[in-house]
Amino acid sequence: MGNPLVVRCNPPALHIPVDNLYSHIVSAQGTTVHRIGGQVPVDRAGNNLHAGDMAAQIREVYDQVTTALAAVGCDWSNVVHIYTFTTDMDAYLAAERDIAPAFLGPEPPASTLVEVSRLVDRAWLVEVQVDAVS
Numbered sequence: 502m503g504n505p506l507v508v509r510c511n512p513p514a515l516h517i518p519v520d521n522l523y524s525h526i527v528s529a530q531g532t533t534v535h536r537i538g539g540q541v542p543v544d545r546a547g548n549n550l551h552a553g554d555m556a557a558q559i560r561e562v563y564d565q566v567t568t569a570l571a572a573v574g575c576d577w578s579n580v581v582h583i584y585t586f587t588t589d590m591d592a593y594l595a596a597e598r599d600i601a602p603a604f605l606g607p608e609p610p611a612s613t614l615v616e617v618s619r620l621v622d623r624a625w626l627v628e629v630q631v632d633a634v635s
Contacts, residue, residue: 559627
């Protein structure tokens with residue numbers, strides 16, 4: 502993938518990122534910052550999708566992030582930080598390992614992953630927001 506505006510770094514003095522799903526440091530040189538608001542597992546009409554299916558909800562929100570990035574002329578290589586909120590850390594981690602690499606690529610962004618007691622709608626298991634530069 503690669504992006505000349507975004508440089509990722511994992512200093513040898515820090516631990517190796519778990520499953521290579523994030524980078525410790527991301528430096529960005531772009532002139533425009535895009536903050537993509539939290540994407541949730543709903544269709545265009547706001548109907549919930551994939552009730553109870555963590556993997557399907559992760560794929561859905563990653564697809565929505567992809568669409569949002571494309572709307573501003575970006576792709577995942579422009580992403581400098583991903584913020585993920587989940588209601589079930591164990592289920593999220595089990596599913597993420599098989600899904601995230603296809604989106605994040607070989608040089609993943611910096612990452613924050615937080616378990617919360619609930620999201621706005623109780624049917625949502627995951628919400629993802631990203632910061633990107635171009």
